[in-house]
Ligand code: PEP
């Protein structure tokens with residue numbers, strides 16, 4: 395897998411950093427494969443078809459129960475993925491596929507593998523979030539196979555002392571029960587920034603580096619120093635130096651907790667620090683968790699993922715009103731709060747039953763986001779009516795933006811519809827064509843917001859969910875940075891606000907470089923607000939500009955990260 399580079403110095407590995415922080419401890423290797431010897435020793439040929447399916451039923455139920463028990467002890471994203479895995483293990487379609495293979499003459503192990511393979515093909519073909527579930531399917535397969543051959547299910551051994559956990563990739567069931575007091579850091583050989591490992595590590599606040607080639611070859615008994623900001627993993631570093639870096643990191647993290655906003659550079663340049671939210675609940679918890687000045691991205695489609703029918707205007711207005719209601723009045727620094735509502739970004743990895751076509755050859759390049767309104771203008775009209783109603787009721791300043799805009803004509807039409815309802819109109823910059831024409835977009839809209847997740851995906855022609863393409867789906871890629879800079883400069887010239895609301899805004903170093911390019915607001919998950927706000931408050935706007943220049947001049951993401959760190963921290 396060509397996801398990473400290995401440092402020239404001996405004993406140093408490099409991967410994609412996904413959760414910042416520094417940790418040092420002994421390596422603990424997670425065994426996530428069933429032993430080949432046990433598989434070779436298994437002979438399923440004397441099981442009748444009835445006996446084989448009965449064995450499958452027992453084993454699949456035991457595996458599902460195991461997931462469910464772990465889900466009960468977990469919370470948040472971890473509980474959700476575990477519950478979903480329990481459902482997959484019990485899935486009737488999977489059982490039918492196994493039975494079909496048995497009837498065709500396969501033995502039980504071959505039947506299980508063929509059934510899982512057929513599901514993997516379907517999930518991969520669906521792309522996006524469904525393709526991500528392939529890791530879960532493979533995890534279920536390994537657990538079923540282990541039980542069929544009479545082995546314990548593979549997984550993470552319970553650490554006896556604080557350790558750095560190293561694995562090929564971790565399935566939800568492996569990561570969900572992790573104790574952050576015992577697992578100091580996570581290092582995986584595979585996986586990208588959106589993998590389960592990364593999601594759970596973020597939730598637990600454990601420093602994490604993914605896509606680290608060579609990680610599994612680290613000799614047992616080694617000690618690792620993991621830097622979740624740079625992605626560098628040192629094998630057997632100098633103990634004193636490692637202890638010093640861990641202590642410095644701890645101090646830095648304590649300082650972050652003290653940051654209380656508003657967003658300002660050290661020399662007083664204001665930057666709006668905003669939250670990404672999905673509904674009223676996440677909006678209220680963002681206000682409680684962090685000193686945010688509003689919402690830079692309200693992903694409205696996430697409220698309707700399970701809906702078969704389009705919600706009425708009143709229903710929508712009620713849901714949007716909950717988010718707007720959480721941001722009434724003034725925020726930190728006595729600045730007026732505002733909420734940026736994004737119209738439905740249905741399609742691709744977030745299909746909506748009432749909005750999307752069932753089958754598309756290539757959904758990421760298909761009818762998603764604003765494109766849904768081409769054939770169904772009423773869908774957007776009704777949503778805008780609902781947003782306008784909610785804004786009127788709540789009295790919160792409300793901006794509205796459209797996702798997946800590719801042409802100035804689309805922006806013009808959208809802005810007219812939004813302005814007609816007395817609201818501020820903007821578009822997301824997620825398609826390279828929109829970034830290149832940012833100056834013309836700004837002639838018709840009031841603001842722009844860069845969705846770096848999709849902008850990176852479309853610039854690099856690399857599926858944002860593909861775990862093997864983590865080195866390409868990186869917003870630090872020079873081509874992505876150039877497009878961001880073009881967009882920010884267009885905003886500067888027009889005197890209009892240009893924000894970033896993709897994952898790039900949550901990276902404290904990159905956030906400073908973005909501000910240096912002219913970005914005026916940064917919107918992110920609430921957990922990232924303090925690290926980003928505190929980092930900005932420690933650097934001057936001149937340093938941010940220097941960081942932007944250094945990032946833009948770098949030849950690859952690693953060099954860009956290093957150059958920016960040097961500008962901002964002096965080393
Ligand atoms: C983005 O693409 O960066 C973005 C913020 O939108 P989403 O992640 O919802 O596609």
Ligand code: MG
Nearest residue numbers: 824845847848
């Ligand atoms: Mg997007």
